[in-house]
Amino acid sequence: MTKWNVDEFVQAIVSKTESQYEKKIDEATINEVYYAVSAIVSQEITGSWTKTKESYQKNNPKQVYYLSMEFLIGGLLESNLLNSGMWESCNQALVKLGFDPVEVYRQERDPGLGNGGLGRLAACFLDSMASLHYPGHGYGIRYRYGMFEQRFINGYQTELPDFWLKNPYPWETRRDEEAVYIEFGGTVHMLKRNDGSLECKYENTDKVLAVPYDVPVVGYKNQVVNTLRLWSAEPIFVSSQSNTEDYYRHLEHNHSIEQISGILYPDDSSEEGKRLRIKQQYFLVISSLKSIVKDYKSNVRKSLIHLPDYVVIQINDTHPSLAIPELMRMLMDEEGFGWDTAWRITTKVFAYTNHTILSEALEKWPIAMIKSLLPRLYMIIDEINERFCQGIWFDHPELRDKIPDMAVIADNQIHMARLAIVGSFSVNGVAKLHTEIIKTQEMKDFYKLYPNRFNNKTNGITHRRWLVMANPRLANLITETIGSRWIKHPRELTHLLRYTKNRPFLEKLGQIKQQNKKDLAKYIHKATGIVVDEQSIFDVQIKRLHEYKRQLLNIFHVIYLYNELKENPQLDIVPRTFIFGAKAAPSYYFAKEVIKLINTVASVVNHDPSIKGKLKVVFLENYNVSLAEKIIPAADLSEQISTAGKEASGTGNMKMMMNGALTIGTLDGANIEIKNLVGDPNIFIFGLRSEEVFNYYQNGEYSANETYQNDERISRILHQLRDGIFGQQDLEFKDIYYHILSTNDPYFILEDFDGYVETQQLVDQAYQHESKWLSKSLINIAHSGKFSSDRTIQEYATGIWRIEKQ
Known part of the structure; x- marks a missing residue:
């Protein structure tokens, strides 16, 4: 990235404002100045972003992929200015042009991509990976609406739509050429090939297009720009419908697809809400795994048996746990690996971060719902559970009476935290006390089974x-x-x-x-109108x-x-x-x-x-x-x-x-x-x-x-x-x-x-x-x-x- 002095930045803002809005700088609104500065910074970042990608393609380092339902990244203009070394020059240039830098930066709306500490942690981690020269990327969902915009009416919380994408978001780049197809529901048929292996055939599935939008993650003054990839769910275009009834059914179907990336954390107190959350979670993991495997094949060009040497996937809490059976599906059904080999690869790729001991936050999904939405994945989860429980029965008789409390499938539900523990090579807590509670109370039976798998990584902030x-x-x-x-x-x-x-x-x-x-x-x-001391x-x-x-x-x-x-x-x-x-x-x-x-x-x-x-x-x-x-x-x-x-x-x-x-x-x-x-x-x-x-x-x-x-x-x-x-x-x-x-x-x-x-x-x-x-x-x-x-x-x-x- 080039070093900018104040006069160069002044000229760049004036020029960009004129070219984008056909206005002289003294006629431009503060919002137009915000977009002009964003365009300058984005253009400056792009060169380093391209060079970083080329470096990873050339050197084929082991890369980490951070899967999270939330990335609470906040405003990026000021952060990108700081990390690219342009912050002070930009501040002085804006003042010289008669604008308050704080007001310019406030024009940026917070992206509705997260809700709390889980998402902010993910954002801080991406910043640190790039700043420390580590090849690490985030994968999430491009929600059209955030969780909600909060207003108080008569003291009560009122939820309004958080349509953060109402205006163009200057930091994202749509990658149509890297879109992938996803299928939900339908019927699965297991057919025997001539060599005796099984082949999966699907019928009557709902097809969804997952389109990636990439956001640059700028390291601090080091020319490294990693990527946050956000997936948008879109319907697959169908040219015409035969009658009015088909047309409206088609519109309703398209709307249901768009809902997958519609809103962060839909209310899951109803069956419909639960189904949508499962769809969101599967949408995230299958889109991301397809992208990861595609990059691996094009860059590494080796059999996927070597995947753990080049790829590690960190699951941020239980939400992306379906990635474990999904990778198993891809390895077996698409790559032709047997169970044992696929499981060995999978359990060397995934690491799981636990963020809570609250039982309501340790997700559990009804068996019938997973069977209906993800029939092939349910088969794999069922097999994971069967083999896991058998392993305890035969190899750890001292834990036999604990099987109901450890089984991935129990009480007609699939326990996602247990799936994450069983399918990962690392399970970490996020503070010393939290990790000790996991090991000695909440997950003590798993700790007895996998004592070397548990570790602590106390959280941090950028x-x-x-x-x-x-x-x-x-x-x-x-x-x-x-x-x-x-x-x-x-x-x-x-x-x-x-x-x-x-x-x-x-x-x-x-x-x-x-x-x-x-x-x-x-x-x-x-x-608020309140005067405070x-x-x-x-x-x-x-x-x-x-x-x-x-x-x-x-x-x-x-x-x-x-x-x-x-x-x-x-x-x-x-x-x-x-x-x-x-x-x-x-x-x-x-x-x-x-x-x-x-x-x-x-x-x-x-x-x-x-x-x-x-x-x-x-x-x-x-x-x-x-x-x-x-x-x-x-x-x-x-x-x-x-x-x-x-x-x-x-x-x-x-x-x-x-x-x-x-x-x-x-x-x-x-x-x-x-x-x-x-x-x-x-x-x-x-x-x-x-x-x-x-x-x-x-x-x-x-x-x-x-x-x-x-x-x-x-x-x-x-x-x-x-x-x-x-x-x-x-x-x-x-x-x-x-x-x-x-x-x-x-x-x-x-x-x-x-x-x-x-x-x-x-x-x-x-x-x-x-x-x-x-x-x-x-x-x-x-x-x-x-x-x-x-x-x-x-x-x-x-x-x-x-x-x-x-």
């Missing part, structure tokens, strides 16, 4: 986006202080530890945080809304503080601004009730003059990557308060730590590893430990009702929900009240409440000593390099994938 790009003021201070090597070698952030008592440095750090808070306060006012503690919880993440515990603490202030308006506490960002799944009633509660509490607290502005509650709509980039640099306190043992890792904890926020959290997920690095004085830990939670589940000794009866603070809060100031309208929150008590508080909100309140008081006290707080903040920043996704990818590359830098 510091280039979440620090360099999202918080340029802090990044510049770091570079001025310790040089720029940390951008490529993030562990060198530890050099900042020598400044933890350096008053001038800490003052600059405090000024940067204050400016970031000022920027966020302006955004909050513009977005820039000097208050910005207490932030931003993540998917789920019971185990315990946004409810957070808002209970807010209610408690409000009650305290109502009784004693002179109470000496540091003012707090509680900031929430979260989406609840459309069918997740309880989570949506929590959103309504937070908004109701906000309405009461924010409009009560008697508490003198000491508390504010803000729930920002439509949480996504772009919003996270605004919030995280301004956070003082990072809420990581999941029930211990439930959060696999978390990555929001890493992002906020990297930007100087202190963590308040349980000993869960990566919080433990953060604590071990920064030390007890620089993190706020409370609550049950995972082993205590496990023991409560096992022995049933916990009584939520007893805690409710004995703690006046808790009983008051719950009464306020049921029939008090927050629940006056038709007993609005009675469902939350009864849910907690009738289900015995399954996520231990009441049990952890006292410890949470006490620890929040420690936060209040610590924040009053500014220099000490800033020193703690700096210690967190200095240790955050450990959580760069560069480190994680390096561990995957050497410990699982066995791939080399190119």
Whole structure:
């Protein structure tokens, strides 16, 4: 890539605007300038993209293919400018032309390709693979609509269509020449060939065209551009229909095909929704495997028996698990391998990342549904299960009584996590605690069977986006202080530890945080009309809304503080601004009730003059990557308060730590590893430990009702929900009240409440000593390099994938 000076960039923007829109630059809209800059960057990237592909074709390295239902990539213009070395020149050129760079970059809509941490992790991993010179690519689905666009109406979450492709997406390239055909349903006939082998014949299948759209993944200033390939489901063109009835049937059929890549995570509470999810998952894996095998044949030109030497496929959670039987099908039915050889190849190609121990997230599909949609795959899954169970029976008699709990097919369902474990050579957790829970509790029988297969790879985040790009003021201070090597070698952030008592440095750090808070306060006012105190503690919880993440515990603490202030308006506490960002799944009633509660509490607290502005509650709509980039640099306190043992890792904890926020959290997920690095004085830990939670589940000794009866603070809060100031309208929150008590508080909100309140008081006290707080903040920043996704990818590359830098 060429180096651009500011004047060259100015001229390029002027020229591109005139050629694309036939307008002089002073007549162009900010949106037109965005597309003009995107076109310049895209053109600059293309040369390196082509050279990277040619290099892989020439050298035939082992490559990794990352299969994921989500890639939460966020806006790419600023990221691509940064990684291609054009960011600063572009910023200065836009200013010279009279445009605010931030406003230009905001013209880009976040692609609706992901929902939460799973998808953002996948995006960070792709960035790190390219930046570390590893040949690695992503495969996903090009959803026309994201999960949904969130709006609040009377405090309730309302879901609107997220049509992110309404305007042209400048980073994708459609590859019609690489489209593949896919078949669903129909009837399978197994025919014997003359040599005795079996041949599969299909009848009456539904045929779908899978068209790839490629998005470049730009490495940081290294000329490497890998590929994110996204598949779009399209009907196969039929020229005419004989009558009107056929025509409308044809339109309906085409619509059903387009739905396969229509929306991220369709509601699977109905049979129709389940069928669509299975179709999506199979669509992803068969399209991707066809593409991978085609590239292998054209580049490597060897028998597929050598596939594991050149290809490794990482399954990101259970969603792409159907890739295992699909590769078996391709090897046997299309390549003519026998079962044993095909299985040996398959189990050397696939590696599986587990992201959860929650039973509802470990997918299970009804046998009848898989049989109907994927009849040949069901035959293969059935055979995998039969051979696996027989292997346990004959080779591991000590596990015979565990077969019902380990079988891939059990209780008339296909267990996708079990299929992924059985068919992979590696199974990794995403934090040390999570991996230990997998090995000793949730998947302990599989661990006994395959002890060498299980390993840990703690998650990471790309510091280039979440620090360099999202918080340029802090990044510049770091570079001025310790040089720029940390951008490529993030562990060198530890050099900042020598400044933890350096008053001038800490003052600059405090000024940067204050400016970031000022920027966020302006955004909050513009977005919500709420005026927040820039000097208050910005207490932030931003993540998917789920019971185990315990946004409810957070808002209970807010209610408690409000009650305290109502009784004693002179109470000496540091003012707090509680900031929430979260989406609840459309069918997740309880989570949506929590959103309504937070908004109701906000309405009461924010409009009560008697508490003198000491508390504010803000729930920002439509949480996504772009919003996270605004919030995280301004956070003082990072809420990581999941029930211990439930959060696999978390990555929001890493992002906020990297930007100087202190963590308040349980000993869960990566919080433990953060604590071990920064030390007890620089993190706020409370609550049950995972082993205590496990023991409560096992022995049933916990009584939520007893805690409710004995703690006046808790009983008051719950009464306020049921029939008090927050629940006056038709007993609005009675469902939350009864849910907690009738289900015995399954996520231990009441049990952890006292410890949470006490620890929040420690936060209040610590924040009053500014220099000490800033020193703690700096210690967190200095240790955050450990959580760069560069480190994680390096561990995957050497410990699982066995791939080399190119």
